[in-house]
Amino acid sequence: MSEIDVDRPNPARIYDYLLGGSHSFAVDRRFAEEMVRVDPIVRPAARANREFLRRAVRAVQGLGIRQFLDLGAGLPTMGNVHEIAQREDPGARVLYVDNDPVAVAHSRNIIEREHISHVSAEQADARDVDAVLDLARRDLDLSQPVAVLMVALLHFVPDDDHPVDLVERYRDAVVPGSALALTHVTRDGQGEHVTEVYEAYRSRATSRLVDRSRDQVAELLAGWEPLDPGISWAPSWRPDGPAGPFAGEPSASGIYAAVGVRPA
Template structure:
């Protein structure tokens, strides 16, 4: 990624650090430095991020199989290989996706990657302002809010502190979409972890503008108020509808992330 004079390179971005974990090229030296520091503390981090991306793929496929052709991806980061629009269109070339992120650099590069793709839209906005997102005219032009929409909150709600009311934010998006819509969530957790999880949380608090708040299984389950949880409910990342038993690790809890999908009745 070429450096630009209008970008603050002194502070890592969660979106670009995640891009680095996934092997992407849309990151800067400051992002790579933090990622390497985090991996030094927690060597399994890249595997956890890959498990999260695998969950995203399975969840999108699940939604498409149930007739959903519209996706609202909140806190989307940079749409590297295997992102929502690519997965959805393998099943239905007409699928439409709105990507939303508050990082201007992630938005800039997302728009560059997607080019003139008329079935995708990239919006620079903070997911903590649901009314701005769902009332954006461009979003309304691409998505039909009278038809089911899959609201994606993958690896993002742990960057929303308790004081900002994550449950209220999720509820606002729930109320904006019709019955038959889905909520897809993955979330960092400290359950089943040793001090590595707490150290990782502290690193984000110290180094980035998006401090991390890990939550328990019960806290993540509470985010699905008004949704019917899809089996198997809230589970560790590899356990959510794995394609085969070979995809389930010997110790799924070491993947410090929870995953769940709910359907609005």
């Protein structure tokens, strides 16, 4: 099991704190508040990212998908995938995968304490595709469509780890009719102030943050047929309510979002 680093901010714990969760350390909370002071949109952007996840899960369920492989799942916080999916179908299966032992331990605790069926949490690095697929074959049925969730994951995968190839390997492992949901931070349309946030992640957090352009996000979606409206700003991807702080300016979120389907 990986050693827990309590001295450096951790992205999963920062995200949980920004969403109003309680699974963070003082170092994470201080870092998150520093980011909010630099760019106040950080907190509503985190919520917009989470709201996209909810809508994406419902969208792929509308396609008949009942299995979810949540990569880089993070800490169990508001709007867990299994809560969204099993509200529609109590038999929906979810495999949470994260490389953070704290995130996995908390997820397992919730699963056991609440006696949740058809849901499991495992520690693995999404970049170790073979290990993740071994877990998926055990807990999911890969002969049936699966929704691969890479929400707020790929911007922590540096170019040296070939993120396009990574997504392609997961695409090739699932059957036609499966789906991919992703979000990704970008500097497209953003002010210079975001540079301080990115540099802080790179120098102080346990994982580097890599921003990518819309064209680069499109490369990640190669081989997947995007659902309407294609690559969109997260608050604008099939909104089902008011855009809140992003009304009229969804680009301020700084997050691209998309859902694609593997064609036959």
